[in-house]
Amino acid sequence: MTSRRVTLIPGDGIGPEIVSASMPVLHAAAPDLEWDEVEAGESAYERRGVALPNDVVESVRHHGLCVKGPMGVPMTGYTSPNSRLRAELGLWCNVRVASSFDGARTxxxxxxxxxxxxxxxxxxxxxxxxxxxxxxxxxxxxxxxxxxxxxxxxxxxxxxxxxxxxxxxxxxxxxxxxxxxxxxxxxxxxxxxxxxxxxxxxxxxxxxxxxxxxxxxxxxxxxxxxxxxxxxxxxxxGGVGMMPGFNTDGERTTVFEPGHGNAPKYAGLQRANPIGFLLSGVLLLEHIGLDRAAKQVRTAVADVMREGRTLPVDQGGHATTNEVMAAVLAAMR
Known part of the structure; x- marks a missing residue:
């Protein structure tokens, strides 16, 4: 395929760890995709004084595609970077997908x-x-x-x-x-x-x-x-940790992200379920016509869930965030 660039926003709270754990799977499924990683959310506010820098918005606008981790909204300090991103890019439609996998709590x-x-x-x-x-x-x-x-x-x-x-x-x-x-x-x-x-x-x-x-x-x-x-x-x-989604303007720009929030109290504990984020990446792959790659990842997730030995905590298992994605990556090979 022709190389294509996608903006990547790790987010904050549990965002960076679910993104870090999941990206090797997306790299393996679609090695020709290029990722423009940018900083938004809490870390951007602490370093740059703004939660959604203009260059982040411009990156998404330029590429027309973005995959992002969750970003939170503090009680004081700044308004929602999620809402501003949607407003700046004219993303008027939200889509979320609730799918039950064998082995999930359903x-x-x-x-x-x-x-x-x-x-x-x-x-x-x-x-x-x-x-x-x-x-x-x-x-x-x-x-x-x-x-x-x-x-x-x-x-x-x-x-x-x-x-x-x-x-x-x-x-x-x-x-x-x-x-x-x-x-x-x-x-x-x-x-x-x-x-x-x-x-x-x-x-x-x-x-x-x-x-x-x-x-x-x-x-x-x-x-x-x-x-x-x-x-x-x-x-x-099975729970919000399994839910992918996206926001779109229906034409040129789509931002893919899980349906859950940034859950700051779990940040760094390796307890977060990364599957919702990964499945949002699957929606991206389908969106740009990489159906075979999307099916490969989704099938691997289904196999891991069905097998039941490496389940995330919210699905009744004891696997860490990284262990869940390592199991998915192994199931793809």
């Missing part, structure tokens, strides 16, 4: 659910306290935003050989906002006659997910519901 083997949400609208943004004992937050939905994320979700379904999309909403009680989101999504559905697309209220949907998650493939939703559903689906399939 009661529902075979489950794979993709959560797709817009991260620019809904309840993100304006809020304020009203005196010491009350507060208000605005919920904002536009037809343009709802149609855009719906079209992305339906196209994603077709591209990945899926045929069912569920539109999560609370339209019966939020008619002006969720009602608009659902109506716009169903209008776009007419462009995709080969898909089975239906709305489902959040209270009913969460119950059905807990009972029979295998009935679902893609969950399309506004931002706040997407966060709740991603947490629920990660729990159903």
């Amino acid at each position: 009661r529902f083997p075979g489950t794979e659910i993709v959560i797709i949400r817009d991260v620019t609208e809904d309840t993100r943004g304006a809020e304020q306290p009203i005196g010491p004992d009350a507060g208000v937050k605005l919920k904002f939905i536009t037809r343009r935003g709802a149609e855009r994320v719906a079209r992305y979700a339906y196209s994603y379904a077709l591209h990945h050989g899926l045929n069912r999309v569920t539109v999560a909403n609370q339209a019966p009680t939020n008619r002006a906002t969720d009602g608009l989101f659902l109506a716009a999504a169903m209008d776009v559905a007419e462009e995709f006659p080969d898909l089975k697309i239906a709305g489902e209220a959040m209270d009913v949907l969460t119950m059905h997910l807990a009972l029979d998650p295998l009935a679902y493939q893609i969950l399309l939703c506004p931002s706040s519901y997407g966060g709740v559903l991603a947490g629920l689906c990660s729990g159903i399939t």
Whole structure:
């Protein structure tokens, strides 16, 4: 293949150790990829006085591809570098993938659910306290935003050989906002006659997910519901440490990252599960057409999980972060 460069952000907290452990696997699977490692998050703030330096943003913008570890948001000091990165690059769509592997802590083997949400609208943004004992937050939905994320979700379904999309909403009680989101999504559905697309209220949907998650493939939703559903689906399939994901502008720029946070209290303890980060790298490989390499890594992860001797701590095992990735690397050979 022609050499291609990808921005790499180790992040902070557990980020540097899960990234360091996982990169030998990605190097082995795709040796022609080149990595532009840059510093962002806590270490960048301590050294340079800014958590997201402009050269980091420019690296991602230039390459159009980034794989990153988690970055935290302290109570004081600086605002979220994750949010700023999304805003600077116009990354409006968040995708997370919940997959259950044999050997993972799950009661529902075979489950794979993709959560797709817009991260620019809904309840993100304006809020304020009203005196010491009350507060208000605005919920904002536009037809343009709802149609855009719906079209992305339906196209994603077709591209990945899926045929069912569920539109999560609370339209019966939020008619002006969720009602608009659902109506716009169903209008776009007419462009995709080969898909089975239906709305489902959040209270009913969460119950059905807990009972029979295998009935679902893609969950399309506004931002706040997407966060709740991603947490629920990660729990159903084994835990957030196993969840990969990405943020994208739907065209040129995509940032791949695990669905969990930076968990600073576990930093340096070698207890963190690196599989969510590694599987985010797998999503990158698929995104740029390296399907064979992606399958090789995913199969190795599945083999290690199924064999059960080198499981991460959050999956009931005793293996360190480095030991888990060493086992995955050995399974690839």
